[in-house]
Amino acid sequence: MRRMKLQNGRTRRTRRSNSVTLAQVSRDAGVSIMTVSNVVRGRTELVKLETRRRVEESIARLNYRPNLSARNLRLAENRSVGIVIADTDPAFLSDPFISRLVSGLSNYLSGVDYTLDVQGVSPERFESATILTKAGNDALCAILCGSKELRKSHFEYLQKLGQPVVVFQEMFQPHSDNIVMVHQDDFAGGAALGRLLLERNVRSILFVRPMLEWCAVEQRERGLRSALRHTKHIDVKAVLAPSEGFDDVERITREHLSRRVPDAIVAATDSLAGAVLSACEAHGLRVPADVAVTGFNGFDVWRYTRPSLTTVMSPAYEMGRHAGEILVQRLGGKKVVRLNSIFPVGLHKGDSA
Amino acid sequence: MRRMKLQNGRTRRTRRSNSVTLAQVSRDAGVSIMTVSNVVRGRTELVKLETRRRVEESIARLNYRPNLSARNLRLAENRSVGIVIADTDPAFLSDPFISRLVSGLSNYLSGVDYTLDVQGVSPERFESATILTKAGNDALCAILCGSKELRKSHFEYLQKLGQPVVVFQEMFQPHSDNIVMVHQDDFAGGAALGRLLLERNVRSILFVRPMLEWCAVEQRERGLRSALRHTKHIDVKAVLAPSEGFDDVERITREHLSRRVPDAIVAATDSLAGAVLSACEAHGLRVPADVAVTGFNGFDVWRYTRPSLTTVMSPAYEMGRHAGEILVQRLGGKKVVRLNSIFPVGLHKGDSA
DNA sequence: GCAGGTTTGTGTAACGTTACAATGGCATGG
DNA sequence: CCATGCCATTGTAACGTTACACAAACCTGC
Numbered sequence: 001m002r003r004m005k006l007q008n009g010r011t012r013r014t015r016r017s018n019s020v021t022l023a024q025v026s027r028d029a030g031v032s033i034m035t036v037s038n039v040v041r042g043r044t045e046l047v048k049l050e051t052r053r054r055v056e057e058s059i060a061r062l063n064y065r066p067n068l069s070a071r072n073l074r075l076a077e078n079r080s081v082g083i084v085i086a087d088t089d090p091a092f093l094s095d096p097f098i099s100r101l102v103s104g105l106s107n108y109l110s111g112v113d114y115t116l117d118v119q120g121v122s123p124e125r126f127e128s129a130t131i132l133t134k135a136g137n138d139a140l141c142a143i144l145c146g147s148k149e150l151r152k153s154h155f156e157y158l159q160k161l162g163q164p165v166v167v168f169q170e171m172f173q174p175h176s177d178n179i180v181m182v183h184q185d186d187f188a189g190g191a192a193l194g195r196l197l198l199e200r201n202v203r204s205i206l207f208v209r210p211m212l213e214w215c216a217v218e219q220r221e222r223g224l225r226s227a228l229r230h231t232k233h234i235d236v237k238a239v240l241a242p243s244e245g246f247d248d249v250e251r252i253t254r255e256h257l258s259r260r261v262p263d264a265i266v267a268a269t270d271s272l273a274g275a276v277l278s279a280c281e282a283h284g285l286r287v288p289a290d291v292a293v294t295g296f297n298g299f300d301v302w303r304y305t306r307p308s309l310t311t312v313m314s315p316a317y318e319m320g321r322h323a324g325e326i327l328v329q330r331l332g333g334k335k336v337v338r339l340n341s342i343f344p345v346g347l348h349k350g351d352s353a
Numbered sequence: 354m355r356r357m358k359l360q361n362g363r364t365r366r367t368r369r370s371n372s373v374t375l376a377q378v379s380r381d382a383g384v385s386i387m388t389v390s391n392v393v394r395g396r397t398e399l400v401k402l403e404t405r406r407r408v409e410e411s412i413a414r415l416n417y418r419p420n421l422s423a424r425n426l427r428l429a430e431n432r433s434v435g436i437v438i439a440d441t442d443p444a445f446l447s448d449p450f451i452s453r454l455v456s457g458l459s460n461y462l463s464g465v466d467y468t469l470d471v472q473g474v475s476p477e478r479f480e481s482a483t484i485l486t487k488a489g490n491d492a493l494c495a496i497l498c499g500s501k502e503l504r505k506s507h508f509e510y511l512q513k514l515g516q517p518v519v520v521f522q523e524m525f526q527p528h529s530d531n532i533v534m535v536h537q538d539d540f541a542g543g544a545a546l547g548r549l550l551l552e553r554n555v556r557s558i559l560f561v562r563p564m565l566e567w568c569a570v571e572q573r574e575r576g577l578r579s580a581l582r583h584t585k586h587i588d589v590k591a592v593l594a595p596s597e598g599f600d601d602v603e604r605i606t607r608e609h610l611s612r613r614v615p616d617a618i619v620a621a622t623d624s625l626a627g628a629v630l631s632a633c634e635a636h637g638l639r640v641p642a643d644v645a646v647t648g649f650n651g652f653d654v655w656r657y658t659r660p661s662l663t664t665v666m667s668p669a670y671e672m673g674r675h676a677g678e679i680l681v682q683r684l685g686g687k688k689v690v691r692l693n694s695i696f697p698v699g700l701h702k703g704d705s706a
Numbered sequence: 707g708c709a710g711g712t713t714t715g716t717g718t719a720a721c722g723t724t725a726c727a728a729t730g731g732c733a734t735g736g
Numbered sequence: 737c738c739a740t741g742c743c744a745t746t747g748t749a750a751c752g753t754t755a756c757a758c759a760a761a762c763c764t765g766c
Contacts, residue, residue: 019429019488021722032746037724048744063513068489069431070722072422073751076372079483080470088463090670093456094652099447103473107441110472115483117433117468118459130432130468135372136421160416246656274657299447303599304627304657317443374752385716390754401714423752426721 020064029058040066081109081327082117082137084129086145086154087212091244093120095271096299097316098143101168104320105141112328114138123147123213126154132161139164139327145214155179164330166323169216174339180330181340182323186216186296189312189345190223193266193294196310196353198228200292202263204235206256208276209268210244217268220296224266237262241272249275250282257283261291264353270295270302270311277305277352292353307351315343373417382411393419434462434680435470435490437482439498439507440565444597446473448624449652450669451496454521457673458494465681467491476500476566479507485514492517492680498567508532517683519676522569527692533683534693535676539569539649542665542698543576546619546647549663549706551581553645555616557588559609561629562621563597570621573649577619590615594625602628603635610636614644617706623648623655623664630658630705645706660704668696 022040026033031051038046039055047055058064072078083105085093092098106116117137121129123146131137142158144151144167152172158165159176167174169183197205207224209217221238228234239256241249253265253276265280267273273295277287285291287307295302298311322341330336375393379386384404391399392408400408411417425431436458438446445451459469470490474482476499484490495511497504497520505525511518512529520527522536550558560577562570574591581587592609594602606618606629618633620626626648630640638644640660648655651664675694683689 019722023722033722034724034746035744038745041724046744051744063515065486065488067426067722068487069422069425070751071487071724073420073426073721073753074723074725076751078422082468088460090453090456090460093459094449094452094670096447099452100443102471103443103446106446106471106473107443110441110474110483113483115435115470115472115489118455118471119463119468120456120459121463130463130466133418134421134424135418136468162416246653271653274653278656300599300624300627301653301657303631304654306659317447372752376752386752387716387754388714391715394754399714404714420752423721424754426723426751427753427755429721 019067020062021067025055025058025062025064028062029055031055078136078138079113080115080117080137081105081139081141081324082119082131083141084126084131085120085143086123086126088120088122089212089244092212097297097314100299100316101320104317105324108321108324114328123150127157138331141166141168141323143168144170145212147213151215164327166327168319168323169214171215171219177339180326180336180338182319184314184319184343184345186219187223189296190220191227192347193312194224194227196347197264197292198231200353202292203233204262205237206262206265207236207238207268208241208249208253208265208272209238210241210272212244220268244271246275250279253279254282257285261285264292264294266294267296269297270299270309273309273311274301274305277309288351288353294353298348302348302350305352310350310353311348313346313348315345319343372420373415374420378408378411378415378417381415382408384408431489431491432466433468433470433490434458434492434494434677435472435484436494437479437484438473438496439476439479441473441475442597445565450650450667453652453669454673457670458677461674461677467681476503480510491684494519494521494676496521497523498565500566504568517680519680521672521676522567524568524572530692532692533679533689535672537667537672537696537698539572540576542649543573544580545700546665547577547580549700550617550645551584553706555645556586557615558590559615559618560589560591560621561594561602561606561618561625562591563594563625565597573621597624599624599628603632606632607635610638614638617645617647619647620649622650623652623662626662626664627654627658630662641704641706647706651701655701655703658705663703663706664701666699666701668698672696
């Protein structure tokens, strides 16, 4: 970093970026800083047309852009929301569910002139995410992963922050009213699949779930089991995929199939279901005649697979938008009563179950 | 917003957020502001252990978090990168290519304690994206879409910014050394598909491309045509899908198929290819015997389709990481010589061509 | 007991912006 | 020609932080 001599002989650091300030523009245009500021912020009623033109010229010539940090500091407002995702696996971060959620949030915020900060962080280091340790966002969103104790402690942490927070896909009861829960009805989705499989007279089920400990997955399994609760002699066995990678999931499924072929395989997500279908094909099993297969979070995968996948449709994009709306409302000072938004899911009946 | 009376009777706005400042902590701990600041920033060699403990207690009790805007203003550094994507279509924003690119960038930045701002914006309003109009990021990334003139003007705009910028998937020659181009070799990918189809003795090709005007798509088509250039009598016809939605793409493909069945259909992306396969199936065409089908940007779709899709594998995640590395290096003052990074793509031979 | 050093802590002036009060100029009207 | 009001513009004091210079306290060794 460059240093320069001051008159008195001391040295002082110079800015690293060659940023243009209001003061420079004001000198160039021969007006005061405040006049430039008023022009920049479109307070046209305060500035004579002729002056405004001159200032606008200077702004364009010098390529002036207002310094956000200074403005935010002065206004005690950042017009920015952060989202922390407690996982760093690229496969999870670019999962259609996550990316649609983020798209919805981002698009909404963009429309009301807010920006979005995105950070993925491992569950163990959750609380040291920059977005959380430094106060640089007006509001936060979070997707919690990891063991239940870990998630609980992260949840408590978020409650203490005192700024509006949306937590997605989580079941804890908030004790503080800064937190709003937004989730899709994973339990109902799981239950709907369970009922469908009951109609198909399925007796044994393999539930394939990712290693990732995520509340949504738990709820899906819970919903599934609950729908089967009153029917005796239905065997549900959970299988942990060693990773979310296609090959790993396919391999572990094949291992299970070679031991015993269940009547149905319920995968916790569509991408897992894709690998499961592939494993069934490799075993020469007909789907759904020999084994029924279902997925979860249907965006596009169900359109590609053959047979087309029976899955549960997710309103991820709308959930993201909704979270944005809630947060911006809160920041605007509105007391939002609803602390819990559950989005309904839709059962998509494909040919695989 | 609350107001409060000052001693002299004036009113002045209070902060909307109940943020705790260094001053408050310092009062609570009975030390100076600077001591607290030193503790917060881990300058442990400057503070006696006993004092540090006391300060840390106060910090924890008051729930202090440093104000990022103030710090950034003082340091003239934001430790933050912004990415602008010149499209607001959720289907594009959550396209595997885009979301993997963003994951790579986000993960890298997170590791070096930078944050990432994401904004999608329509090509027409590109230059009014908050990320661009306000100076709040140390560096920027951009994905340009829209007509060539529009993209050119956005590119010029980015050149004038004077801060490090990475532009993805674009072919313009930068005139200023703040811009670095990062792209995958779409041309080579298209050419590889072209050569593969030549081997298959294909004579007529339908190129299905999205409405979205994106440089990557142009390059793919150009590469394809270039590979066929020296072989006479090969007919390449481009079809514009009315949207990237599966149903629209399938419909338009079927319309074309009912007029004439080409030897091959080259889709500009895998998701388009998925719809194309579905259209072929609906027409009772065998793939690849009656018509060969190929995709582009292979992440997972090729694993799901039957026949499995022949496609071009994209290193999107690595491209995102690489962009982050370059930008952070530049911000660290390193002169980066390379102004142009081209990532090689891989041809994945599936069963569809 | 005091020069010389080290360790620990503090005071101050920025950083670039905005809210607000205050200024000067220029009409209008009595 | 002076009050009055309005318009356009400006000066100033924050916002919360950090770099730097400096001060105070506490050691040494002679």
